Amino acid sequence: MTELSDRIRSTIESEDVVLFMKGTPQQVLCGNSARALDALRSAGASVTAVDVLPDPAIRQELSALSNWPTIPQVFVRGELVGGADIVEELAASGELREKLDASLGEGWPNGDRSERVVEVTGGETRLRLVP
Amino acid sequence: MTARLEDLLRQAFPDAAELRVEDRTGGGDHFQVRVASDRFDGLPLVEQHRLVYDALAEPLADGTIHELRISTRGGS
Numbered sequence: 001m002t003e004l005s006d007r008i009r010s011t012i013e014s015e016d017v018v019l020f021m022k023g024t025p026q027q028v029l030c031g032n033s034a035r036a037l038d039a040l041r042s043a044g045a046s047v048t049a050v051d052v053l054p055d056p057a058i059r060q061e062l063s064a065l066s067n068w069p070t071i072p073q074v075f076v077r078g079e080l081v082g083g084a085d086i087v088e089e090l091a092a093s094g095e096l097r098e099k100l101d102a103s104l105g106e107g108w109p110n111g112d113r114s115e116r117v118v119e120v121t122g123g124e125t126r127l128r129l130v131p
Numbered sequence: 132m133t134a135r136l137e138d139l140l141r142q143a144f145p146d147a148a149e150l151r152v153e154d155r156t157g158g159g160d161h162f163q164v165r166v167a168s169d170r171f172d173g174l175p176l177v178e179q180h181r182l183v184y185d186a187l188a189e190p191l192a193d194g195t196i197h198e199l200r201i202s203t204r205g206g207s
Contacts, residue, residue: 032198069184069191070199085201086176 005061007120008050012065015048015118016104018075020062025049025115025130032084036072039084039091045100046113049130055121077103132159132195136187143186144168148206160197169206179203 012018019036023029025047028037040047052058052071063069066080074081076099081087090096100108115130133152140150149167164183171179180201190196 032200067181069188080177082177082180083201086180089176 002061004055004057004120005065008058008062009065011048011050011118011120012075013078015075016077016108017045017047017100018118019047019049020052020058020071020073020075021049022051022053022071024051024117029053030071032070033072035084036074036087039087039096040074041113042091043096043100044109044113045096047115048127049115049117050120051117054119058120076100079103133162136162136164136190136196139186139190140164140166140183143182144170146170146206149204155198155200160195162196162198163200163202165202167204167206171203172205176203 017040019040021028021030021033021037023033025037028034037047050058052062059071062073066073068080068083070083072084074087081090081099087096090099117128117130119126133154136152137150140152141147144150144166147166147168149165151165153163155161155163166183170182180203183201183203184191187196187199191199
């Protein structure tokens with residue numbers, strides 16, 4: 001198990017809603033990442049985003065952990081919910097909201113939704129809020 | 132290229148009630164696949180899509196598929 005893999009795993013396990021994407025919520029660099037982000041926003045989720053583009057190893061390690069070959073990937077409380085198609089479908093049917101209620105507990109939307117970015121490469125796991 | 136993907140999906144889902152592969156851009160690397168099969172019955176979407184990814188593991192790994200959109204439903 002590499003250090004990078006450990007960081008990815010701990011981000012998945014410690015953050016409520018994690019979106020592995022190409023780019024960041026401020027600068028989305030892929031149509032499917034945008035679809036997943038829009039779906040999460042429409043459900044009111046506070047998103048913790050990880051940009052996979054800075055290092056190809058992020059995507060490799062992530063796919064090895066999740067057994068899911070494509071980006072984006074959405075996790076809720078450590079569980080893979082799916083990629084853009086699934087999250088979009090679940091958002092449209094209302095099931096994404098139900099999933100968030102079930103996983104995060106009633107009352108999770110307790111305040112404003114927020115977005116932040118976790119950087120998993122480099123010397124340490126760094127987290128910053130998206131203004 | 133759509134024929135190759137259809138062949139792989141047909142092997143994985145020989146009983147599919149619907150099986151369609153669309154080249155979304157005409158460039159031979161962005162695809163939309165639609166599969167309806169009894170094999171999906173009772174499975175969460177994430178597991179349904181995994182079955183499709185498994186069927187297309189080779190073209191996903193060799194870079195043939197740059198982007199894949201998946202739509203699945205059960206057979207009932």
